[in-house]
Amino acid sequence: MKAIIYRDNGDPDVLRLVDRDLPAPGPGEVRVRVAVSGINPTDWKARSGATGPKHFPEVTPHHDGAGTIDAVGEGVDQGRIGQRVWLFLAAAGRPTGTAAEFTVVPAERAVPLPDEAGFDVGASLGVPALTAHRALTVAEDGPRRLRPGALDGKVVLAAGGAGAVGHAVIQLARWAGATVISTISGPEKARLATAAGAHHVINYREGDPAAEIREIAPDGVDIVAEVALGANLALDMAVLRTRGTISTYGNDGGKPVELDVTRNMVLNARFQFVVLYTVGSEPLAAAVADVAAAVRCGGLPVGEEHGLPLVRFPLDRTADAHRAVESGAVGKVLVDVTS
Numbered sequence: 047m048k049a050i051i052y053r054d055n056g057d058p059d060v061l062r063l064v065d066r067d068l069p070a071p072g073p074g075e076v077r078v079r080v081a082v083s084g085i086n087p088t089d090w091k092a093r094s095g096a097t098g099p100k101h102f103p104e105v106t107p108h109h110d111g112a113g114t115i116d117a118v119g120e121g122v123d124q125g126r127i128g129q130r131v132w133l134f135l136a137a138a139g140r141p142t143g144t145a146a147e148f149t150v151v152p153a154e155r156a157v158p159l160p161d162e163a164g165f166d167v168g169a170s171l172g173v174p175a176l177t178a179h180r181a182l183t184v185a186e187d188g189p190r191r192l193r194p195g196a197l198d199g200k201v202v203l204a205a206g207g208a209g210a211v212g213h214a215v216i217q218l219a220r221w222a223g224a225t226v227i228s229t230i231s232g233p234e235k236a237r238l239a240t241a242a243g244a245h246h247v248i249n250y251r252e253g254d255p256a257a258e259i260r261e262i263a264p265d266g267v268d269i270v271a272e273v274a275l276g277a278n279l280a281l282d283m284a285v286l287r288t289r290g291t292i293s294t295y296g297n298d299g300g301k302p303v304e305l306d307v308t309r310n311m312v313l314n315a316r317f318q319f320v321v322l323y324t325v326g327s328e329p330l331a332a333a334v335a336d337v338a339a340a341v342r343c344g345g346l347p348v349g350e351e352h353g354l355p356l357v358r359f360p361l362d363r364t365a366d367a368h369r370a371v372e373s374g375a376v377g378k379v380l381v382d383v384t385s
Contacts, residue, residue, distance in 0.1 A: 111144030112168025242353030276301030
């Protein structure tokens with residue numbers, strides 16, 4: 047089979063297309079013929095060494111993907127062979143992710159994908175959708191699970207709604223009944239956030255965005271899903287309601303974060319930092335179940351008409367796909383592995 051590997055951390059040029067033996071699933075595992083592999087910032091950061099040195103002599107990258115189960119290991123229902131699935135955290139604690147024609151994962155990391163959902167949808171879930179779910183389910187006064195109606199009466203602010211996680215925040219929050227506001231940096235990203243389902247879009251570079259948000263939500267925002275905490279903290283604090291929550295999954299731009307302790311105490315504000323690797327088994331399982339339910343309802347579509355343009359590369363150009371993600375390509379970068 048064809049696979050992308052790297053043996054040393056470094057820039058995208060360390061990625062190589064090689065031939066490897068077909069892997070065999072062990073007990074509790076499934077083998078998936080990968081159709082589409084999805085790339086996230088965590089993938090290129092792992093490859094570059096930004097998040098620490100690699101743990102295996104050779105690594106096939108990418109956590110997310112979609113395809114068809116073609117073999118199962120001991121203890122796994124044989125009836126799963128032929129099942130269409132989406133994959134999450136495929137490379138977490140393992141040397142082989144989805145940038146290969148076949149990959150082996152624990153059976154629970156291969157989630158059934160409805161026939162009406164394409165492999166592009168499946169490859170775009172994983173890290174973005176599960177992160178978004180966590181961001182929306184940690185509020186003191188909010189639900190721990192998402193379903194239609196779970197966020198009725200709540201106001202969610204999705205920072206950077208044109209990004210992959212922001213897009214998933216908008217879709218999941220809207221599916222669960224929230225009023226969704228998204229901050230964006232210009233007309234094109236406003237169009238994408240609106241297409242994703244945001245009820246209101248606010249250009250944070252113009253006018254008085256805090257006043258505009260307060261006009262929509264006079265009592266303040268219940269949950270902020272934040273991608274750039276240092277840059278956006280002042281705005282977040284200006285619109286956060288008492289006992290509101292700021293769920294932050296990134297600090298794009300790297301601006302230092304300085305907290306006004308007294309102000310946060312008065313608000314009884316809650317800060318939740320989000321990363322999937324250490325989220326815990328119960329919240330992760332809940333997120334997988336709820337995201338799967340949203341997919342079955344058609345609640346997480348992708349493509350430009352749904353606010354998430356798809357940027358595609360063939361497997362042999364995975365290095366270029368990594369460069370696109372690193373350079374901030376708008377939308378979701380996908381690698382077409384097999385047809």
